[in-house]
Amino acid sequence: MLLPKPGERDLRLDLFRGLALWLIFLDHIPSNIVNWVTIRNYGFSDATEIFVFISGYTAAFVYGRAMREHGTLVAGARILKRTWQVYVAHIFLFAIYTAEISYVAHSFENPLYGEEMGIFDFLQQPDITLAQAMLLKFKPANMDVLPLYIVLLAGFPPMLWLLLRLPAVALGASALLYALTLYFEWNIPAYPAGNWVFNPFAWQMLFVFGAWCALGGAKKLSVVILSPITAALAILFLVFAFFIVLTWYIPGLDALVPRRLEEWMYPIDKTNLGPLRVAHFLSLAVLTVRMVPSDWPWLRSLWLRPAILCGQHSLEIFCLGVFLSFAAHFAMVEINPGVSMQVGTSLLGILLMIATASLISWYKRIEGRSPRSRPGPPGATLVGGGV
Amino acid sequence: MKPIVVALLCLLTGSAAVAKEGNECITAAGSTSPDFGLPHVAQAIAKKKLNIAVVGSASSELSGPAGTNIAYPTRLEETLRSLLPGVAVKVTTYARPREVASEMEAKLPRIISEAKPALVIWQTGTADAIRGIDPEEFRVSLDDGVDKIRAADADVVFMNMQYSPRTEAMLAVTAYADAMRIIALKREAVLFDRFTIMKRWNESGVFDLYGATRTTNVAERVHDCLGRLLADVVVTGAKLAPPADKGTQ
Secondary structure, eight states: OOSOOTTOOOHHHHHHHHHHHHHHHHHHSTTOGGGGGSGGGTSSOOHHHHHHHHHHHHHHHHHHHHHHHHOHHHHHHHHHHHHHHHHHHHHHHHHHHHHHHHHHHHHOOOGGGTTGGGGGGGGGOHHHHHHHHHTTOBOOTTOOHHHHHHHHHHTHHHHHHHHHHOHHHHHHHHHHHHHHHHHHTOOOBOBSSSBOSSOHHHHHHHHHHHHHIIIIIHHHHHHHHTOHHHHHHHHHHHHHHHHHHHHTTSTTGGGGSOHHHHHHHOOOOTTTTOHHHHHHHHHHHHHHHHHSOTTOGGGGSTTTHHHHHHHHTHHHHHHHHHHHHHHHHHHHHHTOOSHHHHHHHHHHHHHHHHHHHHHHHHHHHHTTOOTTTSSSSOOHHHHTTOO | OHHHHHHHHHHHHOOHHHHHHHHHHHHHTOOOOOSSOOHHHHHHHHTTEEEEEEEEOGGGSOOSTTHHHHSHHHHHHHHHHHHSTTOEEEEEEEEOTTOOHHHHHHHHHHHHHHHOOSEEEEEOSHHHHHHTOOHHHHHHHHHHHHHHHHHTTOEEEEEOOOOOGGGTTTSOOHHHHHHHHHHHHHTTOEEEOHHHHHHHHHHHTSSOSSSOOSSSHHHHHHHHHHHHHHHHHHHHHHHHSOOGGGSOO
16 A cells, blocks of 8 residues: 555654654753763664654655645645745744854853854854855754755655655665765755755655655565564664764773774764664664554553654744753853753753643644544644654 | 963962862862873883973963963973973973864874974864864864874874853864764773863862853963863873883884
8 A cells, every 4th residue: 555544643653753852952952961861872873863764754644645635736835835934943043043142142251262252253244144044054053953854855845756656766766865975975065164964965865764664665664674583683783882882981892892893884974874873773763663553552641642742743842942952051051050950951841842832732723723623634734744 | 481480470379278279170170090091101201301292272272461371281381390300391382273173183294293292182173163074074183193193103182172161052062072082992092071171160160161251360270270180191191001112002
């Protein structure tokens, strides 16, 4: 079957995307003791992989149906509308960032930090940096995910068209682009120097793979995914990755890693979505699918509802998370940097994310756009491919 | 001679309270003992002549009238002289604001031939983070730099970025700090973890690193402590690795 059954909304996607949003929020607060819980400390991949994969999956789920029912033009136009929304959200976040950094630049002076003050240089030439920001070339710290998503969405209409007709060809083309990107080191230049932190030519592979899975690929792979051999390999790989990560922190352990392995393995590149990161993500995904079936009763429980709610409004909650991580850092700097503050702001941030997600749900319900108030599949405006 | 004059002045004006506060920062810094030895430093100490080159960017200097005299390289030199009596210690600073690791790596041969160091202290990371250099490129520069320094029979100590609480959310240093830590472990080079040390100072209240100030008071004391801690790392590292004739390297 090419498309998922109508109304078959997989709550697991919302759950894990919600969790990924929380982890990204925690990872973005500097010097936060709580971000030791995030997965990036235990393996090669992090929340970004979860996020991009699920976004590809939901985008195909929603717009694939739209393309089949209303045609290529309508679905393509909807995807581009969503792209525009994400772009606007990014510029909004940039405005908040600029406000914060301008405040700090004017209120802070200390000869010790002459060098660090260099990050305020861009305020001196707003003519250039603002234009570069709107062209998505100037991206301040921790604001790299939305530009990646904008490019992925903008390129999605033709890819979706191909995925619906020749899924294998589409997946192959995506993998080929990924391989060529790694080989020829293609990327988009950034301002003032370097390249995009998340290379869209490489990361598209995970997005398209997610989309392919949503359009029937997962079913084709189900024998492989559910095989005990795959599970064993995944566990072995996760243990291996954990050990390698330990060698990054504990002196002496590195001697246990053979030279040849190191030469083959490094660098484990985040910018270009290194193959080991993909393998690590896939291992996590395979085990998750095994342990959490789509009819898992817990998915309907009250306990997981907050994460699912956040995952259902991912663009809004992602943006809120970026803003809250600024705010949390601000609170630590201005009030108190202690552990209790770190834990407190982390928890408060997540609570605010949940509250906001509930509020958005409520708005959608009173406007009659909720999946419960309307029979049939959820509309594009609700899931919207998410972030 | 100027550093000595300053040191004397410090001794004359320094009260017991200042000395006590100075040791407070040493205690609060936590463990800074090097993970690996410094064989070439040990050799140089045995030969009674220790040249050190500090390669870095703006945070290896301090602006203002007393500038270089209060920055950590000078404090390192003074402390090493008192810790190693009879050894001619010379610390030369090659610091240029905004310089990134690849630029420093390119001028290492000139610095090495000029200063003939037994030890290169390589302070880097912040400028790369500000300019958004690809962390992978940064890592390669460090790796190549270690090759050059070791080929010239010298040891290397990496010094990572300062902990700057005010700018922490705006300047993503993690990727660069990780790269430095990983290269240091891989190449068995010493990492002087300035970031963690300064963070501990801030947390324990030894220094207020987020207070705004126009004076160099805090900066001066921070550099003094960094210089002394670094001197301890150099001496301990030399003890960890006996001179080459005893079989290391």
